[in-house]
Amino acid sequence: MRKAIDLSLENVRSGRGGPFAALVVKDGEIIATGVNQVTSAFDPTAHAEIVAIRAACLALKAFQLTGCEIYTTCEPCPMCMGAIYWARPSKVYFGNTHADAARIGFDDSFIYEQLRLAVFEREIPLVPFMREEALAAFEEWEKKTDKIRY
Numbered sequence: 001m002r003k004a005i006d007l008s009l010e011n012v013r014s015g016r017g018g019p020f021a022a023l024v025v026k027d028g029e030i031i032a033t034g035v036n037q038v039t040s041a042f043d044p045t046a047h048a049e050i051v052a053i054r055a056a057c058l059a060l061k062a063f064q065l066t067g068c069e070i071y072t073t074c075e076p077c078p079m080c081m082g083a084i085y086w087a088r089p090s091k092v093y094f095g096n097t098h099a100d101a102a103r104i105g106f107d108d109s110f111i112y113e114q115l116r117l118a119v120f121e122r123e124i125p126l127v128p129f130m131r132e133e134a135l136a137a138f139e140e141w142e143k144k145t146d147k148i149r150y
Contacts, residue, residue: 001071001093003030008048008073011035018106022048022072024056024065024089031068032056048072049080053087063150065089074101077108078115086150 007021017036024031034051038044049072057063065087074096076084084092098108119126141147 001073001095003033004071004073005095007033007035016040017046019104020048020072020074022052022070024052024068024070026056026060026065026068031059045079047077047080049076050083053083057087063087069093074098074106078111 004021004023007023008019011017011021012019017038017040020036021034023033032052032055034048034053034055036048037046037051040046049070052070052072053065056065056068060068066089068087068089070084070089070092072080072092072094075094075098076092077098101107102109114122114124
């Protein structure tokens, strides 16, 4: 965690991104690190956890982080929690809470509130469109005998 905190401080001081950093550890060894790059990469998904997960998966040549632990300087937001669940690490350690983040302007409570609403009631509505055509890929996937499940 000390390394993650140092990376978050370095990121703030460099002006390259927000005060967040994360790292992925396997068998006591740091596999990958990530810092918040939202503003420097012009990428709203470039949160520290996402950056670290992507780098770790590349380093391990795997799409899951089985047997790994993630250390992050802040309790993960909803997007990062989704990525963490897909990556399947064994444990996540975090420093600051989501309330700490909200206090300095990184408030994700709106997203949690939106997720509780029906899709048609959200500020950005989800509209079903061309489902029958889209099902073609699902049907082919279902029949595929050499698929890699994830």
